[in-house]
Amino acid sequence: MSALCEPEVHASLIADAPVRGNWPAWFHEDQVKAWELFASLPWPSRTDEPWRFANLKAARPEGFRPADSVRDAAELVARSTGWEHVSGKLVFGNDTLLHSGVSGLPSGVLLLPLEEAVAGHAGLIRSHFMTSEPRLGSRKFAALHRAKLRTGAFLHVPKGVVVEKPIEIWHWVEGEKAAVFPHTLVVLEEGASATVIDRFASSGTEASLAIAVNDLTVGKGARLTYTAVQEWSDSTTAFHVNTTEVAEEGTSTALQMNLGGRYVRGESDSHLRGEGSRSVMLSVNPADKQREIDQRTFQDHFSPRATSDLLYHNALSDNSRTIFSGLIKVEEGAHETDAYQKVRNLMLSDEAEANSMPGLEILADNVRCTHGATSGELNEEELFYMQARGIPAKQAAQLIVRGFFGSVLERLDHAELQAHLGAILDKKLGI
């Protein structure tokens, strides 16, 4: 890449090579390699299919610098109140661990900041940390993430261990033009089970940059319920790159709830590796104001008799814009696959724009695959019905939107979690 097209404002993020910090030499070497990869890869362009319809200006984040320490750690920890009785909790602010509460965990379960995991459990990190190449367009951003990573959350649940209560991880960003690199790595061994709630939030209204990676590995027969609640400030640019690996008979249920951000790019890549594996991919996106939610998904079936089921609901108001680009790929030999993909756009304003690209690539035999995309408006009859019963039009519309999202939350096989997320959603919708 020519030095001329490199905007000067990138200098602070880009010009400085990764800092060794407390990382062991092998980890730092990988960071330097990632740094070189980042520098060598081009920025997304018009002709890149994974960036079709995307806001390329937003996808070339300019003028950010690595985040400084947070002003008041105690205050952020106090604000990190989500699930009442967690079995473990980590709070990060500007890529620094602010709080760790892991008292309720069964023995053998590791919930550690990444630097401790790298130092004490190098084997696990080597075999699970960023082992999949991002395939949905954000390779450059993931390389920058790896190069600039300072900490992150690592959860490891050993064979057969069931973690009853959810584990909550908070990632805060603070400061105008501050860049953070939140990381969550979840590894469930054979037969293990856990529920993880990832919370992403801004301390104020500043314009920040978040490049997050969250990788989920679900072992044989293991069960993971993962929820990401994203509440970045309305001026934040965010990239969330996710890879999920599911082994034989394992089940991953992952829900992304996007409530904030100016430009949010989410990439969810599910690898159905084992026979009978299952991946449920859900997303709830009340897009309003100037928000742009750009989601790319991949349901990649490598093994026979696996199931993937995707349901994304977008409600678009104001000047918001959404992009959904999903692909179901049934690889050769992945016979008897069940794969479903559905995106629904509820248009609530004349300025909003929804783009849908639901894709299928089928190379196997005896598969059941369907996909669908719809765009519509509020049902007049439903509105009328409620108004006839004395519910004001505005409130009636809110209730319909809430119901529209409720049908996604219902897919979570966890009543308490449904209620918890429903409450967060109600607050956002002002119900």
Place this chain on the structure above:
Amino acid sequence: MSSETTTPDLEIDRSVGDFSYDVAYAYDAGVGLTEATIDYISDVKGDPDWVRAFRKEGYRKFLEKPMPTHWATKDLENIVFENIRYYLAQGQQAKRSWDEVPDEVKETFERLGIPEQERKFLAGVEAQFDSEAAYSNIKAAVGEQGVIFVGSTEGLKEHPEIFKKWFGKVIPSGDNKFSALNSAVFSGGSFIYVPPGVKVKHPLQAYFRINAQNFGQFERTLIIADEGAEVMYMEGCTAPKFETATLHSAVVELVALKGAKIQYVTVQNWSSNVFNLVTKRGIAHQDAEIKWIDCNIGSRVTMKYPGVVMKEPGARGEVVSIALAGDGQHQDTGAKMIHAADNTTSNIVSKSISLGTGRATYRGMVHVPKHLKGCKNNTECDALLINTSSRTDTYPAITVRGQGNAVQHEASVSQISAEQIFYMQQRGISEGAAMSLAVNGFVNDLVQQFPMEYSVELKRLIDLEMEGSVG
């Protein structure tokens, strides 16, 4: 080159179309494309100056435009533009009566199955032999109604006042690399004008045929239905089999003025070495209707996404698409629906069958821009996979801005159920015949939308392609 990018020459039994005769080519521009080739074509055809300028502009854009390889199949890289003949003609004047048609050409048509009695039914036959229309016969009745049905060359010379107004307006020459190429070297194709209120009772029909090695066909068709007019146009293709790839890159423009209706029917059965890269689009004005009925059975790679721009309120667009991808074939087809006015409606129904190592791709675009109300689109894509090595893809792109519109897309992929086949076999039907029946059943509701003789031909072609697909 990786194995993925090469398509083996596969022997598909083509009892129809697999033959060729020596023809003395009166005009031959040689192989390769330079500005001199374009001057040569213009000189030979006696193009007016504006056409020559249009060709040169197209050539410039062709050189400028990149190949669409960032999303399309890499097989396109195997097209060697220098090895293609861009112009070849049997004669300069379209033949007016059957008697004037050379005997050997007649024989080819006999083998193709254009029976003389068919002319009684068909309103007119514009049969294309290589680049120039070698035969044209318009029934007096159609002419009496004021309908113009001529070759594109004749159209631009004799009816410039109508031709020029719309030519290259629906599909600008710079639309894509292949429309630019067509603009540079086009010859042949039809020009049809239907005057206001005239409803052409019988379908207008043209057969196209390639009959020279490495010879690409670049037809240019323009159909204008004036206010309240109605017309159906049918295009069918068969081609002999050759060892080296040939390129077919047509441009078809349709204009339906207020309240007009145009139906355009294609049955494509090029031989399995043909790259068939076609741009087809129509503009529908107020309350007008454009319907593309598109069936792709032959070729090595077909890339074709018929489109309708619904320019004024009440316009309607429809694409009915059937694709059959046999061994080594890639049918990359679909539709484009651009809603540009309130209360416009579009409908896409696509069914594809992949057998052997065939790959069927649906690629679609539906666009509803800002501040439009009452726009509706419905898209249904169904794919049928026959063998374990078959492949199918679906890549729709849907953009909706604002509320007050309803857009839905649904797709499914399925197989012929073993139970169905077993049931038929129990009743004494062979496995192969049972498969054929099941496939015909899958596309039956769409085939019925084709004109009668086409639907018969289609069923025959499906049976032919299904032969030997079992086991």
